[in-house]
Amino acid sequence: MSSRALALTIGPEGGLARYLDEIRKFPILAADEEFMLAKRWREHGDTDAAQQLVTSHLRLVAKIAMGYRGYGLPIGELISEGNVGMMQAVKRFDPDKGFRLATYAMWWIRASMQEYILRSWSLVKMGTTAAQKKLFFNLRRMKGQLKQIDEGDLPLEAVQKIAKDLGVPEDDVVQMNRRLAAPDHSLNAPLRQDGDAEWQDWLVDDTPSQENVLADRQEMDQRRQLLEGAMGGLNERERDILRERRLKEEPATLEDLSKKYSISRERVRQIEVRAFEKLQRAMRAGNRRLVDLPGAGGATA
Numbered sequence: 001m002s003s004r005a006l007a008l009t010i011g012p013e014g015g016l017a018r019y020l021d022e023i024r025k026f027p028i029l030a031a032d033e034e035f036m037l038a039k040r041w042r043e044h045g046d047t048d049a050a051q052q053l054v055t056s057h058l059r060l061v062a063k064i065a066m067g068y069r070g071y072g073l074p075i076g077e078l079i080s081e082g083n084v085g086m087m088q089a090v091k092r093f094d095p096d097k098g099f100r101l102a103t104y105a106m107w108w109i110r111a112s113m114q115e116y117i118l119r120s121w122s123l124v125k126m127g128t129t130a131a132q133k134k135l136f137f138n139l140r141r142m143k144g145q146l147k148q149i150d151e152g153d154l155p156l157e158a159v160q161k162i163a164k165d166l167g168v169p170e171d172d173v174v175q176m177n178r179r180l181a182a183p184d185h186s187l188n189a190p191l192r193q194d195g196d197a198e199w200q201d202w203l204v205d206d207t208p209s210q211e212n213v214l215a216d217r218q219e220m221d222q223r224r225q226l227l228e229g230a231m232g233g234l235n236e237r238e239r240d241i242l243r244e245r246r247l248k249e250e251p252a253t254l255e256d257l258s259k260k261y262s263i264s265r266e267r268v269r270q271i272e273v274r275a276f277e278k279l280q281r282a283m284r285a286g287n288r289r290l291v292d293l294p295g296a297g298g299a300t301a
Contacts, residue, residue, distance in 0.1 A: 004069065007169070018061060019062075019076070019079070023055070023058040023059055023062065024059065026055040026056050026058060026059075027056060028056055028059075029052070029053075029056045031100065034053065035052050035095045037049040037050075037052050038053060038090075038093055038094075038095035039095055040100065041053065041090065042093075042094070042095070046188060050091075053090045053093075053101060054083070054086055054087055054090055057086055057101065057102060057105060058083065058086070060086075060102055060105065060109070061079055061083055061085075061086050061109055062079055062082075064082060064106065064109050064110060064113065065078040065079045065082050065113060067113075068113055068117060071117050071156075073116075073117060073120055076301050077116070078116065078117075081112045081113050081115075081116040082112055082113050084110045084112050085105070085108040085109040085110070085111060085112030085113070086105055086108065086109055088108050088112070088132055089101065089104055089108035089109070089195035090105070090109075091107035091109075092104075093105070105159055114133065114137060115144070117137075118133065119138065134166055134168070135162075135168050135172060135173065135176050136176060139162065139173070139176055139177060140164050142161075142165065142166075143158070143177075144164075145233055146158050146161065146162075153174065153177065154173070154174070154177055159173045159174060162196060168251050185196070195297060202278075226282075226283050226286040226287065227279075227283065229282070229286060230279045230282035230283050230286065231279065233278065233279075233282050234275055234278060234279065237261065237271065238271060238274070238275035238278070239275070241257055241261075241271050241272050241275060242272060242275045242276060242279065244256075244257060245272050246272070246276065254268050254269060
């Protein structure tokens with residue numbers, strides 16, 4: 001079935017009232033008619049049968065769209081999105097399962113409309129999980145039930161009740177309520193009507209400058225090279241004990257190393273201390289050589 005062909009069957013252009021009058025002309029199908037049309041589409045790919053199934057349910061799409069009027073989006077666009085959902089429902093409908101197409105299609109229609117609302121509501125992505133979507137589409141209704149229709153943050157009692165009823169964290173309720181109450185604003189909007197300054201001019205970049213990032217990276221590379229050079233001044237046993245005791249997230253025990261090298265735990269501790277002192281001396285000497293290099297910080301001409 002071609003979604004494009006079905007999408008062009010009828011659309012809400014030319015005014016909502018005219019569109020609603022037009023879709024009323026399509027008859028509602030009886031159960032046996034719907035079943036036979038669905039079988040023709042499913043088993044033989046009959047696009048005319050699929051088109052009849054879609055057009056006979058356009059009134060259902062319009063009715064569901066009316067329930068989402070409170071989100072400030074054009075009804076015509078909601079209906080168009082719902083019609084796409086209706087087409088998807090027809091594609092996947094299995095008449096042999098014993099229920100009517102309208103029952104199955106309602107989920108697809110609502111899902112298409114809700115995805116469109118979430119995409120259109122904010123430039124910032126929101127409602128990314130099932131729980132957040134549930135909160136988005138039920139918060140307004142529950143606020144009305146609790147008589148909390150004023151702007152601003154909700155009282156703690158209201159937040160707790162909404163969070164409990166919808167099974168979401170209280171912080172999600174607070175954040176979603178603020179998002180719904182405060183639409184997006186352009187950073188290019190002027191601060192004053194008679195001025196050239198924009199909101200973005202007041203933004204502060206807290207991230208490190210490229211110069212600092214580069215300097216830190218160079219310093220880390222130098223330290224790594226110093227460490228590798230200093231480790232090269234130790235013998236194999238000293239390097240191994242130092243790595244096992246000082247350079248691993250889960251250090252080896254003295255007992256483990258004493259068994260490995262067939263020496264006492266105290267001897268392992270002495271080797272560790274001596275190796276660490278040698279490493280520190282080598283690192284300090286390496287730092288002094290770096291400072292004395294021409295072009296290094298503190299170098300003399």
